[in-house]
Amino acid sequence: MSARPRAAGPDAANQPPPYEGRNLFDCDAALRAGVAAFGAAWAEDSLRAFGAVAGGAEARAWARDANRHPPELQTHDRYGERADTVEFHPAYHALMALGCEAGVHSGPWAGPRPGAQVARAATYLLFGQLENGTQCPLTMTFAATPVLARHADSLPALARDWLPRIHARAYDRRFLPVVEKRGATVGMGMTERQGGSDVRTNRTRATPLGRSGAGEAYRLDGDKWFFSAPMCDAFLVLAQAPGGLSCFFLPRFLPDGAKNGIRLLRLKDKLGNRSNASSEAGFEGATAWLIGDEGRGVPVILEMVGYTRLDCVIGSAALMREALAQAIHHARHRRAFGQTLAAHALMQNVLADLALESEAATMLALRLAQAYDREDAGAVALRRVLTPAAKFWVCKRASAFAQEAMEVLGGNGxxxxxxxxxxxxxxxxxxxxxxxxxxxxxxxxRALARERGGTAALEAELSPARGRDAAFDAFTLRLIADLPDAAADEARARGLAARLVLAVQAALLLRHAPPEVAAGFCASRLAGADGRVFGAQDGVRAGGAIVARALAD
Ligand SMILES: Cc1cc2nc3c(=O)[nH]c(=O)nc-3n(C[C@H](O)[C@H](O)[C@H](O)COP(=O)(O)OP(=O)(O)OC[C@H]3O[C@@H](n4cnc5c(N)ncnc54)[C@H](O)[C@@H]3O)c2cc1C
Structure with a gap:
């Protein structure tokens, strides 16, 4: 049989070259501006070096392979003994090693200095353009570390055996007791079958093995319905102790080297996030050590959750950035009706609108990370209010964004x-x-009601941008005036979160982005509907300049 004739080579077939071999830091003006504005200019060289690796063909092939060959559960070994392990494709391990070597899991804790959270957030933004499943264990390790450090006094093994290995920029894939490893990762187990959001319904029981109290050993029995990255070396888990819901440190191996009673029952068959193993797990007489006091499990683990939510914001900003870059790259190379897609006015409007969204998300993510760099009252109040709001809005926008960016590639997308x-x-x-x-x-x-300085911190964030854009001034005046009523009405909480984030994003762009970006954002987002389709507003002025800035050739 003879093959059907085809145009020879990608150019002749009007197919764009692959988007790879780019330095993801150099080609992203918004990221560079945020890094400089929020105190991490000192990290530029390492970000540039990491940007080259994350944009390189080899790492991109790992990302593809790690998701095409998802993890496999091994409940038993060949002799019928419990194994409770997960096997990953080598590409997964290569990505984990890349992330750990770049300090994605540990950066600010291992080397604290002003701007360290921003530098780490920028690294995470670059990593998130490459692959997302491996972000789960990297984030959980990053987020658990301050909790472990805070409670290290009551549990000496944390400072002696665990923190140095968590801080190490080393990934050690071997399933061994932590003292035999070069690096360690930490996961989290809260969600049970009967309730995830409402963790008060947790049924896993914790029984003291001897004395009770902080740092003491307990026996855990129960199940976790979502237990991601189960090959982590330890977990922070919630369980019901005699004194109420409490937080425990649960290692995979006991101090004597025996395996702990953690059973991996099943891996979830997920829509996405496929390189990451998310298991259902059972605890059968597992030994865990109490972190904090009995009954204080939620406040203890909430410190970790603050950081995981920060990473959700950064991760979604990264995903949008990758989708945007793919879309612009494609539109610059693919021709239709006599010119490149990017040259068509309506396509330019779509791309410019996506670029505004992406730049606003990037700036917000970095600014939020900066609020975690500082411990003054204003920074603490700002992060308490802004973290949940940003987690809501930026993560929501990512789905619509990914759909629109996909459509830019047409059927190929x-x-x-x-x-x-x-x-x-x-x-x-x-x-x-x-x-x-x-x-x-x-x-x-809750944060607005409890956090005394929350509204003041928000006003302080917005006020330096006042007087630069009439739509912004009017929008923020209304927002601040509405805050007391809106904050007291559960049904309006989503609308309030959206408005609050849009105001902060606009303020950031007015202060740190070129005038056409800030003006385009204010005109298209602060004057009317937020839930509209990308590119449907009446033309972003200077769309060509906005798209040119979004992805340097
Ligand atoms: C891929 C993946 C991996 C995961 N990995 C982990 C992990 O490693 N560890 C872990 O502990 N968990 C993990 N989870 C679980 C995840 O955190 C929960 O699914 C999530 O917190 C929601 O809980 P739920 O599924 O029980 O939903 P529910 O709590 O039943 O909530 C369902 C819906 O109701 C809404 N809702 C809940 N309460 C209210 C209310 N008061 N008012 C209005 N609306 C409300 C929620 O917003 C949600 O939209 C994972 C989930 C996924 C998808």
């Missing part, structure tokens, strides 16, 4: 040869875990 289906499937998860949309919006209301 819908097939698995393209990276767009992976981005599209990945997008919703940041909105669901670590507090789904409604739950984080209710947290915003």
């Amino acid at each position: 819908y097939v698995e040869d393209s990276p767009m289906p992976r981005l599209y499937r990945e997008a919703p998860v940041n909105s669901i875990w670590e507090g789904s949309g409604n739950v984080v919006c209710l947290d915003l209301l």
